[in-house]
Amino acid sequence: xxxxxxxxxxxxxxxxxxxxxxxxxxxxxxxxxxxxxxxxxxxxxxxxxxxxxxxxxxxxxxxxxxxxxxxxxxxxxxxxxxxxxxxxxxxxxxxxxxxxxxxxxxxxxxxxxxxxxxxxxxxxxxxxxxxxxxxxxxxxxxxxxxxxxxxxxxxxxxxxxxxxxxxxxxxxxxxxxxxxxxxxxxxxxxxxxxxxxxxxxxxxxxxxxxxxxxxxxxxxxxxxxxxxxxxxxxxxxxxxxxxxxxxxxxxxxxxxxxxxxxxxxxxxxxxxxxxxxxxxxxxxxxxxxxxxxxxxxxxxxxxxxxxxxxxxxxxxxxx
Amino acid sequence: xxxxxxxxxxxxxxxxxxxxxxxxxxxxxxxxxxxxxxxxxxxxxxxxxxxxxxxxxxxxxxxxxxxxxxxxxxxxxxxxxxxxxxxxxxxxxxxxxxxxxxxxxxxxxxxxxxxxxxxxxxxxxxxxxxxxxxxxxxxxxxxxxxxxxxxxxxx
Numbered sequence: 386x387x388x389x390x391x392x393x394x395x396x397x398x399x400x401x402x403x404x405x406x407x408x409x410x411x412x413x414x415x416x417x418x419x420x421x422x423x424x425x426x427x428x429x430x431x432x433x434x435x436x437x438x439x440x441x442x443x444x445x446x447x448x449x450x451x452x453x454x455x456x457x458x459x460x461x462x463x464x465x466x467x468x469x470x471x472x473x474x475x476x477x478x479x480x481x482x483x484x485x486x487x488x489x490x491x492x493x494x495x496x497x498x499x500x501x502x503x504x505x506x507x508x509x510x511x512x513x514x515x516x517x518x519x520x521x522x523x524x525x526x527x528x529x530x531x532x533x534x535x536x537x538x539x540x541x542x543x544x545x546x547x548x549x550x551x552x553x554x555x556x557x558x559x560x561x562x563x564x565x566x567x568x569x570x571x572x573x574x575x576x577x578x579x580x581x582x583x584x585x586x587x588x589x590x591x592x593x594x595x596x597x598x599x600x601x602x603x604x605x606x607x608x609x610x611x612x613x614x615x616x617x618x619x620x621x622x623x624x625x626x627x628x629x630x631x632x633x634x635x636x637x638x639x640x641x642x643x644x645x646x647x648x649x650x651x652x653x654x655x656x657x658x659x660x661x662x663x664x665x666x667x668x669x670x671x672x673x674x675x676x677x678x679x680x681x682x683x684x685x686x687x688x689x690x691x692x693x694x695x696x697x698x699x700x701x702x703x704x
Numbered sequence: 705x706x707x708x709x710x711x712x713x714x715x716x717x718x719x720x721x722x723x724x725x726x727x728x729x730x731x732x733x734x735x736x737x738x739x740x741x742x743x744x745x746x747x748x749x750x751x752x753x754x755x756x757x758x759x760x761x762x763x764x765x766x767x768x769x770x771x772x773x774x775x776x777x778x779x780x781x782x783x784x785x786x787x788x789x790x791x792x793x794x795x796x797x798x799x800x801x802x803x804x805x806x807x808x809x810x811x812x813x814x815x816x817x818x819x820x821x822x823x824x825x826x827x828x829x830x831x832x833x834x835x836x837x838x839x840x841x842x843x844x845x846x847x848x849x850x851x852x853x854x855x856x857x858x859x
Binding site: 405409416559573576581582583584585586587588589614622630631634637638640641644666669670674678691692693695696697699700701704 | 761762765766769770771782783786789792793795796797798800801803804805806807808809810811816817818819
């Protein structure tokens with residue numbers, strides 16, 4: 386699959402129409418995959434694809450907005466949903482993006498992998514897909530790890546692992562079997578069933594930890610505002626110290642801003658240094674939007690986002 | 705204005721409630737209630753906005769997280785909006801926000817949306833009375849302004 390990817394990218398770059406391609410390459414070592422920009426044919430060979438390519442590349446496409454030519458992108462299902470949303474939100478032109486769809490079979494969570502394997506990631510030299518498990522090479526030995534133990538949360542519940550709108554594709558997805566009993570919104574439902582007091586205590590514990598490093602915002606494809614309201618001085622929405630009321634404000638406003646736009650790529654949670662379960666917050670809004678307005682972000686070009694639309698007979702049971 | 709309510713709870717608790725009233729209906733309704741000399745509790749601070757859709761969710765969240773005890777958004781009845789469709793957006797947003805606030809442990813009574821038209825002075829007064837009573841029963845919403853250093857949690 387990597388060969389096919391490299392061929393496509395080489396061809397695209399050779400055509401002179403694409404200025405650069407955004408994909409993944411090795412970072413600090415074989416165990417560490419980072420996003421990379423390939424602008425020259427000589428660099429094409431560094432592109433990789435595997436189960437450690439969890440990052441959402443949608444954010445980087447925004448950078449190519451004003452470039453001369455087109456920008457290429459390796460798109461898993463979630464990256465492709467980001468592209469659809471960015472086009473819908475008039476941030477990029479679909480014509481300016483070359484989407485190379487890749488069948489994603491689930492991405493591994495580095496932290497979970499370390500925990501299950503019991504060795505630091507530095508010793509891992511290779512992670513391969515093998516149906517419903519990963520084949521991991523640690524030093525000389527090869528071990529297998531069940532996918533459901535080490536997948537990123539977003540991948541466990543992933544409904545659309547393949548891009549539906551692409552210019553090139555690397556093949557069809559090989560279906561893999563994971564625990565079907567885990568419902569998509571299980572984590573949200575579980576919290577919803579708790580009494581109010583316990584929910585408050587739960588979120589207070591989470592928000593208290595937040596150091597407001599803004600990593601969640603920076604990693605989010607949907608946070609493209611030139612001036613974020615949290616950075617604004619006048620009016621100042623947010624006081625600087627990362628105290629509970631400010632943190633609560635920060636996360637709730639982010640959740641509201643992402644209503645109907647969150648594509649559940651899980652980047653916020655992945656990059657959080659304090660391990661705050663942010664997707665449980667955003668998934669709640671996602672669930673409500675689906676339940677109340679029957680809308681799912683990133684799936685179609687021609688549906689109207691729920692909060693810029695209304696029905697005359699919308700329900701108002703809360704009034 | 706200090707945002708936190710003055711009282712420390714208990715029987716003498718007087719909540720501070722922020723009311724956003726739409727210029728064309730609810731604010732006129734409040735006016736009517738005043739001219740008609742209707743009695744209502746004095747816990748509300750009214751802010752006039754041009755339309756209930758002007759109330760960004762940020763307004764509500766900020767008020768609540770900075771220590772106000774409740775937020776009430778008043779707008780025209782659906783179909784009566786001065787700008788034709790503003791309150792339809794309020795309705796969708798309000799519903800989402802209310803569910804979210806409830807999810808993070810804020811009592812649903814603390815954020816309410818009501819429709820009050822310009823001729824409904826009595827409804828304005830009774831709404832204020834009702835909401836004030838509900839929030840009084842809940843007690844103060846005191847945010848904690850302490851720093852508690854904690855390490856990253858378990859994933």
